[in-house]
Amino acid sequence: MNLFAVLMLAGGILYLDSFRLRLLEQRQSQLQAGAFLVAISIENDSPADLRRQMAAASIQTGTRIRIYDRSGERIFDSWALTGPTYRLRDPQTEPWQFRAARTLDRIIEGAGGADPIPYLDLGAPDRRQTFAEAETALRTGRPASGLRRAPDRTPMIYAASPLPNGDVLTMSTNARDITEVVRDERQTLFFIFLGVVGLSMLVSSFLARTIVRPLRRLALAAQRVRLGRSREVTVPRFKKRRDEIGELARSLSDMTAALRMRIDATEAFAADVAHELKNPLASLRSAVEGLGNVTDAALRGELLAIVKDDVARIDRLISDISHASRLDAELSRAMFTPVDLGDMAHALVALYEERGLDRGLRILMEAPESGGAIVMGDDSRLAQVAGNLLDNALSFSPEGGAVRLRVARTGERVRLIVEDDGPGIPSGAEEKIFGRFYSERPEAEGFGQHSGLGLAIARAIVEAHDGTLVAGRATAGTGARLEAVFPAIAA
Structure with missing residues (x-):
């Protein structure tokens, strides 16, 4: 100006x-x-x-x-x-x-x-x-x-x-x-020039007050976040502004809040990993120390079995932790394509039956015809969700019990529901079961056979597909019910 x-x-x-x-x-x-x-x-x-x-x-x-x-x-x-x-x-x-x-x-x-x-x-x-x-x-x-x-x-x-x-x-x-x-x-002309200069000074002052200064405040806040001071940084939201700068401020504030949540989640995850690894390591150390003091062959065999179980548990934990830590990055790079959840469920059940089910368990499936339950997503990740839900249900089902897998479309939603005949979810734990390393296993099951990450990974995948995963009581009996809901697309 x-x-x-x-x-x-x-x-x-x-x-x-x-x-x-x-x-x-x-x-x-x-x-x-x-x-x-x-x-x-x-x-x-x-x-x-x-x-x-x-x-x-x-x-x-x-x-x-x-x-x-x-x-x-x-x-x-x-x-x-x-x-x-x-x-x-x-x-x-x-x-x-x-x-x-x-x-x-x-x-x-x-x-x-x-x-x-x-x-x-x-x-x-x-x-x-x-x-x-x-x-x-x-x-x-x-x-x-x-x-x-x-x-x-x-x-x-x-x-x-x-x-x-x-x-x-x-x-x-x-x-x-x-x-x-x-x-x-x-x-x-000189008087006009003075008028234009005065007007330009007013406009410059207005722009500085409404654009430059707010942007400088946002830039300073972003700089402090970049320097690792996100915890004490308050990004202004400019709630009264309804223009692009207000939208930018609120987006930066939301991004900073999401970053704080991610940092907190990372810290909590690291603490949980350390805690989960300490238990098998402590057991392994005790067994190894005991081997040096025990001469009885039968007792040494039991200690070696404990060592073997602890090593397997650590290996399983590390594998699941590796998958969980890479999940967000892999989902952000995934290319979504139309996926028929009904066809995927049929193929998954056939795979489980081909491998064989232990303890006389059965999988009962109900799904629409091909093309009746299509969603946008990554087929391998959606199959992982269904697999995790089935594994969880099978692990809780009693001998000779049945796991019910149902895929249905209701309106603009596609539902994937898994129910079992197990003891069900403890009251008040409907959300806790989706936490990392949460484990509430049947008494008959050996300790440490599950990492407690399966349902957490399943929920992360479902939410990455703009869906929801909730837990509740089965419609029949006392078992658990896990329901994943996805946005449907036309066939």
């Missing part, structure tokens, strides 16, 4: 200078034509008529008319009859404002690159030879004109036209009005 005001002022000043030059050229042409017309009109006049006509023309046009004979001597001067029709001002007696205006005129004309105009020599003799345009008119036989500056830098315009008898007629005038018009317009 400030640059625009300066450019506007510079452009306006240069335009006014070109406007001044055009006015001078136009006035020169007019005076030259006037001199030619006067010269024609007096060709056959008597001396008395000539003097009367010259005096009238001088008063009417505000000019000084002079005639020079062949030798260059002045033989007629209209001012001798009418008195001066214009007056030249002494710059030494003018107020300081005029001196300042003349200085500004010089600067602008110099900046505009205008050709210099010679000053009028008031001390030169009043002869034809003093005026170059008169000499040119006499030599060429055609009217000519020229420019000079008065002592106060106002333009003096001269025009000359040859007479048939060899004399030369000259007309001169002081075009002070052109200088005054240009100065008035320049003053108006």
Whole structure:
């Protein structure tokens, strides 16, 4: 804005200078034509008529008319009859404002690159030879004109036209009005410039208050977050702003809150990992220390079995922890495609039956025909969700029990439901079971056979697919019910 005001002022000043030059050229042409017309009109006049006509023309046009004979001597001067029709001002007696205006005129004309105009020599003799345009008119036989500056830098315009008898007629005038018009317009332009500068300062202040300062606050907060100080950083939300900066502030605030949650989750996950690894490591260390003190073969065999189980448990924990830690990154890179959950469930159940189910367990499945339960997602991750839910249900089902897997579409949702005949979920633990390393296993099951990450991983995958995973009581019996709900798409 400030640059625009300066450019506007510079452009306006240069335009006014070109406007001044055009006015001078136009006035020169007019005076030259006037001199030619006067010269024609007096060709056959008597001396008395000539003097009367010259005096009238001088008063009417505000000019000084002079005639020079062949030798260059002045033989007629209209001012001798009418008195001066214009007056030249002494710059030494003018107020300081005029001196300042003349200085500004010089600067602008110099900046505009205008050709210099010679000053009028008031001390030169009043002869034809003093005026170059008169000499040119006499030599060429055609009217000519020229420019000079008065002592106060106002333009003096001269025009000359040859007479048939060899004399030369000259007309001169002081075009002070052109200088005054240009100065008035320049003053108006300066006031406009001041107004634009004031407006630009107000706009700049407004922009600084409404854009620059809020952005600086957001940048400072983001910088502190980048330096690892996210815990004590409060990112302004600008709740009253409904523009893009307000949206940016709230997005940054939400992002910072999500980052804090992620940091907290990472810290909690690291603490949980350390805690979960300590138990098998402590058991392993006790068994190894006991091996050095036990000589009984049967007891040593039991200790070696404990060592083997603990190593297997640690291996399982590390594998599950590795999968869980990579889950978010892999889901962010996954390419979602249409997946038929019904077909996927059929294939998964067939795979389980092919491998064989322990303890006489069965999987009862209900799913729509192909194309009836399509969602957008990663097929391998969705299969992992169904597999984790089935594994969990099978582990809790009693011998000879059944696990029910049902896929159904209701409206704009596709539901994947797994129910078992186990003891069910303890009251108040419906959300706890989705926590990392949560384990509430059947008493008959050996300790440490599950890492407690299966349901946590399943919920993370479901939520990455814009779905929900909830737990509850089975519709029949006392078993558990796990239900994953996904947005459906058209077949």
